[in-house]
Amino acid sequence: MVTTSPAEGRPSAVGRRRRTPAKRQRAEDVTPEERAEPQGSAEPGLQLRAPVKKSKAPPVGRVAGRLSSSGGCQPMHPLELRVFRDYGQSWYRFRKEREGKFHPLDPLARQPQVTAEARCKLISWLIPVHKHFGFSFESLCLAVNTLDRFLTTTPVAADCFQLLGVTTLFIACKQVEVHPPKVKQLLALCCDTFSHQQLCNLECIILNKLRFNLAAPTINFFLEYFTYVRMEACEADAWEANNAKALAKGVAELSLADYAFNKYMPSLLAVCCLGLADQMLHHQRPLDLHLSDYSEEILQDCLDKLHLLVSLNEDSLPLVLPPEISEQCLHVDK
CATH class of the missing domain: 1.10.472.10 (Cyclin-like)
Known part of the structure; x- marks a missing residue:
């Protein structure tokens, strides 16, 4: 491991020029780990844990909208909206075409010890x-x-x-x-x-x-895309759109751990997680799931599996949600 030591002051080569004091390290140049480390020497037993800073959960709508003082969510920033209009559709089509190449089918088939x-x-x-x-x-x-x-x-x-x-x-x-x-x-x-x-x-x-092929389309990308589509279509529902995205991320986390959901493409899981989130939050203007170009039968099959997943994890789901979403989250209709 290459380590660096603080630069030592060097005498000036010109006349009586004063030495410039060493620059203070800016806050943005310090890693989260270094900010979290204590200044003094710590006890040896405390060094076993990774000295990291636990960040607070970001507010709902951090990417696509911002909470206003009245409790609502402001519409998309003009620059974000312009970038989405210019590149959103082409980037979505590109990622949609490539997700099949990065999607592993039955990865445990060749694993004698991993279940x-x-x-x-x-x-x-x-x-x-x-x-x-x-x-x-x-x-x-x-x-x-x-x-x-x-x-x-x-x-x-x-x-x-x-x-x-x-x-x-x-x-x-x-x-x-x-x-x-x-x-x-x-x-x-x-x-x-x-x-x-x-x-x-x-x-x-x-x-x-993997031949260094790592840029896989993910559930997160499609969650962001469908949320942007929803907000552009009706910016007045930015608050609902971001709440649905936050809840959908929690459901998607549960699906990542369940091997039964490995057969579903990321784009299908993303749109169905958003659809289920709308149902759980009883939104008046839910996302149109047919934007994903999947058939009604495929969408319903994935939605049914997600319903069952959430029903079996009612106690653990609030643990992966922001507190403000967990309070609003309602039980899935039986």
């Missing part, structure tokens, strides 16, 4: 881990996609499955996050069971097996 239950436990563990670091939902979706695609190529031993999970999260964060986690932080979350070299070696194996 659907083990996969569920691993992803259920990765969900709070990615929130602990304050990472985006996009990072989690990419990590799960990379995990499943690698499972289609290589048998994995049961005692290395957790290492595979943190390594795929590490790869995803390096694509998306401004400040990806440090290797030692991820290893600390695994109780230092694995070494730095093991994680780096597995990262190289994953990248070579």
